Amino acid sequence: xxxxxxxxxxxxxxxxDKTFQYRIPKELEERLEPGNVVEVPFGxxxxxxxxxxxxxxxxxxxxxxxxxxxxxxxxxxxxxxxxLTALAxxxxxYYGSTTVQALRTVLPxxxxxxxxxxxxxxxxxxxxxxxxxxxRFQKKHQKARARLWEALLVQPRLPYEAAVGxxxxxxxxxxxxxxxxxxxCETDLVYRKPFEAPEKRQEKPxxxxxxQKAAVEGILEEDAPGAYLIHGVTGSGKxxxxxxxxxxxxxxxxxxILLIPEISLTxxxxxxxxxxxxxxxxxxxxxxxxxxxxxxFQRARSGEIDVMIGPRSALFTPFPNLGMIIIDxxxxxxxxxxxxxxxxxxxxxxxxxxxxxxxxxLGSATPSMExxxxxxxxxxxxxRLLNRPGGGRxxxxxxxxxxxxxxxxxRSVLSRLLYDKxxxxxQEGKQAMLFLNRRGYAGFVSCRSCxxxxxxxxxxVSLSLHRGGRLFCHYCGYSxxxxxxxxxxxSSFIGSFRAGTQQIEKLVGEAFPGARILRMDADTTRGKAxxxxxxxxxxxxxxxxxxxxxxxxxxxDFPLVxxxxxxxxxxxxxxxxxxxxxxxxQLLTQAAGRAGRGKxxxxxxxxxxxxEHYAVVCGARQDYEAFYRQEMAYRKLSGYPPAGGxxxxxxxxxxxxxxxxAVLYLGKFxxxxxxxxxxxxxxxxxxALSKLNDYYRKVLxxxxxxxxxxxxxxxxxxxxxxxxxxxxxxxIQFEHR
Ligand code: ADP
Ligand code: ZN
Ligand code: ZN
Numbered sequence: 087x088x089x090x091x092x093x094x095x096x097x098x099x100x101x102x103d104k105t106f107q108y109r110i111p112k113e114l115e116e117r118l119e120p121g122n123v124v125e126v127p128f129g130x131x132x133x134x135x136x137x138x139x140x141x142x143x144x145x146x147x148x149x150x151x152x153x154x155x156x157x158x159x160x161x162x163x164x165x166x167x168x169x170l171t172a173l174a175x176x177x178x179x180y181y182g183s184t185t186v187q188a189l190r191t192v193l194p195x196x197x198x199x200x201x202x203x204x205x206x207x208x209x210x211x212x213x214x215x216x217x218x219x220x221x222r223f224q225k226k227h228q229k230a231r232a233r234l235w236e237a238l239l240v241q242p243r244l245p246y247e248a249a250v251g252x253x254x255x256x257x258x259x260x261x262x263x264x265x266x267x268x269x270x271c272e273t274d275l276v277y278r279k280p281f282e283a284p285e286k287r288q289e290k291p292x293x294x295x296x297x298q299k300a301a302v303e304g305i306l307e308e309d310a311p312g313a314y315l316i317h318g319v320t321g322s323g324k325x326x327x328x329x330x331x332x333x334x335x336x337x338x339x340x341x342x343i344l345l346i347p348e349i350s351l352t353x354x355x356x357x358x359x360x361x362x363x364x365x366x367x368x369x370x371x372x373x374x375x376x377x378x379x380x381x382x383f384q385r386a387r388s389g390e391i392d393v394m395i396g397p398r399s400a401l402f403t404p405f406p407n408l409g410m411i412i413i414d415x416x417x418x419x420x421x422x423x424x425x426x427x428x429x430x431x432x433x434x435x436x437x438x439x440x441x442x443x444x445x446x447x448l449g450s451a452t453p454s455m456e457x458x459x460x461x462x463x464x465x466x467x468x469x470r471l472l473n474r475p476g477g478g479r480x481x482x483x484x485x486x487x488x489x490x491x492x493x494x495x496x497r498s499v500l501s502r503l504l505y506d507k508x509x510x511x512x513q514e515g516k517q518a519m520l521f522l523n524r525r526g527y528a529g530f531v532s533c534r535s536c537x538x539x540x541x542x543x544x545x546x547v548s549l550s551l552h553r554g555g556r557l558f559c560h561y562c563g564y565s566x567x568x569x570x571x572x573x574x575x576x577s578s579f580i581g582s583f584r585a586g587t588q589q590i591e592k593l594v595g596e597a598f599p600g601a602r603i604l605r606m607d608a609d610t611t612r613g614k615a616x617x618x619x620x621x622x623x624x625x626x627x628x629x630x631x632x633x634x635x636x637x638x639x640x641x642x643d644f645p646l647v648x649x650x651x652x653x654x655x656x657x658x659x660x661x662x663x664x665x666x667x668x669x670x671x672q673l674l675t676q677a678a679g680r681a682g683r684g685k686x687x688x689x690x691x692x693x694x695x696x697x698e699h700y701a702v703v704c705g706a707r708q709d710y711e712a713f714y715r716q717e718m719a720y721r722k723l724s725g726y727p728p729a730g731g732x733x734x735x736x737x738x739x740x741x742x743x744x745x746x747x748a749v750l751y752l753g754k755f756x757x758x759x760x761x762x763x764x765x766x767x768x769x770x771x772x773x774a775l776s777k778l779n780d781y782y783r784k785v786l787x788x789x790x791x792x793x794x795x796x797x798x799x800x801x802x803x804x805x806x807x808x809x810x811x812x813x814x815x816x817x818i819q820f821e822h823r
Contacts, residue, residue: 089115090146091156093126093137094185105140105185107147109155118142121168123160136160138171138189166387166404167193169441173402176437182800182820183427191427192402194380205246206272207260209238219268229626230259238269241361246271248356248369254618291362292475294330298323301469302330305447311439315416315461316449317710318471320679324449325355327471328412329362331447336366336392340409340444345431347418348372348397356395363393370396370403398423398431401438408442411435417454417672428821432457451679452672455721458714459728481650481681481688483706487697488654492534492579499593504651504691511649512601512630518649519680520594520633522587523658523673530660531557531568535577537695539660540569545768546724548660551582552776560662561787563771583654590653591633598631606634639676648688650681655694655702662774664726664823667701671713674705725766731793732823733800736773738781739816746770748816749784752803756788759802765790787823796822 092105108126110118118124120139128135134157146153170192178188211219216239223232234255238244249255263269294302297318305314318324332342346355348371359367368382368391379399385391387404394403398421401411413421413435421431432448439446448457448466461468486501496502511518529550532539540549542559549557551568558565572580587607595603606620617637624632625644632638636658658670674692681688694702704713722729735752739745749770756767768787776783790796800820807813 087144088146088150090143090150090153091118091124091139092141092143093124093156094140094189095126095128095135095137106137107153109146109150109153110142111155114156114159117159118156119165119168121166121171123167125157125160127154127157138193140171140175140185166406169438170402170404172441173434173438177427177429177434179801180433180437180797181427181429181822182804187426191399191423191429193404194376194383194402207234207238207244207246207249208270208272209242209268210270211268212242229622230255231263234259234263235268237357240357245360248360254622291329292323292326294326295323295473295475297469297471297473298327298330298475301327301471302334304467304469305331305445306334311443311445313436313439313446313460313466314448314469315453315457315466316447316469316471317453317458317461318449318451318469319474319708320451320676321474321476322451322471323475324414324471325358326475328414328447328449329358331410331412332359332393333362335409335445336363338409340407341386341392341394341403341405342410342412343400343403343405343408344393344395345398345400345411345413345421345435346395347415347420359393359395366391367393367395370394370400372397401431401435408438408444410445410447411439412447412449414449415451416448416457417450417452419669426819428819430822433822452675452710455668455714455717456728459718479687480708481678481690483678483690483692485697485702485706486691486693488693488695489535489537498597499590499653500597500651501691501693504693505597507649507689507691508598508631508651512598514648516648516686517624517627517629517644517646518631518651519638519644519647519677520590520631520651520653521639521673521677522590522633522635522653523655523670523677524586524635529582530656530662531580531582532656532660532695533572533574533577534579534581534695536572536575538572538574538580539656539696540573542662545664546720547662547664547666550662550774558772560771560774560785561664562768583657587633587635594631594633601631602629603631603633604629606632606638608635636673636676639673639680644680647681648686650677650688650690652677652690652692652694655692655699655705656696659694659696659699659701664721664724664732667699667717667720670701671705671717674702675708675710678705678708725789725791727823730789730791731796733788733790733796734821734823735786735788735803736783736819736821737770737785737816738778738783740780740782741815742782744812745782745784745816748813749786751810751812752807752818753786755806756786756799756803759799760788760790760795765795765799781817793822 089110090107091110093108094105118139120141122139123136124139125134126137174188174192178185220232220235223235233253234249237253264271301316316324316327328344335342356369368385370379370382383404386394389406394400413432416432423429435446460466486503491501508518530539530548531551540557542549542564544564545559545561547561549559552558555568556565557568569580571578587605591603591605604620604624627646652674655670655674658673659666678690681690692702692706696702700713700716726732737745737749753767753770760767766789768789770784770786773783773785788796788799807818
């Protein structure tokens with residue numbers, strides 16, 4: 087019996103989603119599998135081109151003698167690529183994309199890049215003298231030098247990229263230390279030296295607490311794939327658990343991937359892994375070029391490393407024998423891709439785990455509803471870390487009712503309580519963070535007298551105010567005129583809350599003329615390192631107050647920060663998104679976690695018009711369970727995930743009229759496809775951003791209690807689009823919400 091392969095030609099060139107069939111020569115029959123890269127003759131001149139094997143079958147689509155034969159296998163990675171290809175095909179089907187788009191996401195491009203030299207900084211001074219050098223730098227306030235030296239004390243050999251990337255050290259600082267003969271910069275083209283063991287032990291492994299041990303042993307108990315959730319408050323030692331899990335995975339000859347949000351890819355985090363695994367670890371981050379990424383993947387493939395740390399895309403590291411995938415802070419929105427296929431790293435990791443026979447471990451202080459629901463349903467085994475082995479108390483949290491402030495005649499952005507605390511904090515020479523939890527487009531309308539928020543009567547999310555004074559629902563398209571007075575209490579103090587960080591900076595500056603203020607938002611962090619620079623300056627006490635968006639609540643610990651103020655919890659609470667309460671709870675919990683990292687106890691003030699809202703109350707108390715119960719009740723009642731499936735169809739086009747017509751057709755078709763047995767189609771509605779780069783944008787939502795039905799509907803819609811000319815020029819993306 088002759089075998090045939092479906093082949094897609096080189097994904098880095100072709101945009102065509104077309105497969106070609108080729109004959110498999112006898113000598114390759116045993117070896118060839120999906121995922122292999124092969125060389126095939128193509129076109130009239132039989133030019134040799136590379137292609138991916140997608141599938142193997144016994145039936146030719148045309149008479150077999152007309153088919154050309156595969157010339158040879160280019161890569162052959164013992165099944166790794168084959169499993170990754172299978173993952174890509176699953177992503178294509180689940181998230182909706184072309185085969186090429188999916189393959190490009192999963193398999194890194196083979197760009198021919200000149201082999202880059204690997205540089206390592208090696209400390210040349212040891213013993214007490216090394217310690218003195220640190221003190222000298224500190225005394226002279228040479229902060230960058232001190233930072234680099236401190237790292238070299240922990241780890242005498244340091245990858246150059248780790249110093250420049252994670253530590254934010256400039257090449258001139260490195261040169262200065264090199265000139266003073268404190269370190270050497272080694273260039274290594276051939277092979278990287280194994281990590282020098284002796285001083286590595288300086289990082290003595292901690293003795294795990296009972297809780298930590300229970301998690302490690304529980305996860306490793308069975309030698310079988312499985313999914314696990316670690317719910318542990320910040321500082322409860324999750325990272326130590328990851329370290330141990332990875333070490334034990336590597337001991338068994340398997341490899342591990344640790345996903346962390348890009349924003350937490352700081353040196354402090356990464357050095358713990360370097361300290362434990364030395365050169366067997368590699369880090370991916372967005373500053374790497376495509377060629378460098380490819381190199382890192384190549385190292386993984388060839389068995390040079392065992393551990394890959396990185397954001398979302400590190401999930402596709404082609405390890406030959408992947409044993410574990412860990413997703414830290416699994417609730418982070420950055421785990422969802424914004425380009426097609428719009429995959430979520432959590433769901434995709436579970437699929438990869440299944441294909442590889444690997445364990446998948448999720449960790450968070452505030453697990454996503456999906457993850458916790460999964461644990462409650464028994465799909466993930468749950469472990470809790472409730473205590474902080476390193477000590478540290480939770481800060482005291484107070485909620486201020488802004489309605490009450492208004493009643494008392496205070497219309498400033500600072501409540502009297504926050505003002506007083508800020509004043510005291512500054513007098514004591516401490517630092518404060520003021521946090522404006524703006525997220526996306528927050529155009530909701532609320533009453534400043536009674537706190538009433540105008541919501542969609544059909545979707546139970548807030549309506550948003552658009553130019554022209556109408557309110558719109560971004561799920562179903564419902565609209566109504568904006569009221570002039572509050573429908574609840576009649577007050578005329580009704581409108582949308584639109585203060586930005588810049589305005590707040592000005593107002594706070596006026597209230598505290600002597601204070602040094604830093605601002606961090608999308609504007610001030612535009613440069614490549616802007617974000618790290620501001621945090622660094624604040625960490626070095628070059629400012630007293632840091633004002634910013636949610637960026638400031640993540641990562642970094644500032645021991646001098648004793649006060650955190652959340653200026654308007656409502657800003658994230660009432661965006662028109664069914665996840666608004668969940669995000670608010672997460673942000674409040676994180677914000678509260680920023681205060682009191684040092685010796686002094688912290689204080690947190692949360693300002694809101696809705697002080698009784700469960701997201702605010704539970705966030706202030708850091709009571710995850712209570713929040714989960716109430717939020718889940720809402721999701722069940724309204725059929726939102728994880729209680730049901732929600733699939734978004736994002737449509738965009740240059741021609742607004744054509745777009746409008748197309749989405750109406752799409753809506754009609756989807757309603758038909760949903761069939762009589764339940765399922766709801768919401769919309770079409772304008773997207774929150776209704777026009778972007780000249781493209782008009784509209785969205786349809788498909789809601790169904792059974793997620794599998796949604797996939798079926800998606801497939802029907804994809805077919806419908808592909809055969810219908812009316813959809814030309816219209817971009818359609820699917821997204822599982
Ligand atoms: P998380 O990742 O949950 O925020 P970490 O793993 O970073 O927590 O731990 C927080 C702090 O507690 C770190 O300084 C860590 O070294 C320390 N720590 C963690 N586990 C232990 C332990 N078993 N014994 C002593 N200190 C620990
Ligand atoms: Zn009112
Ligand atoms: Zn609606």
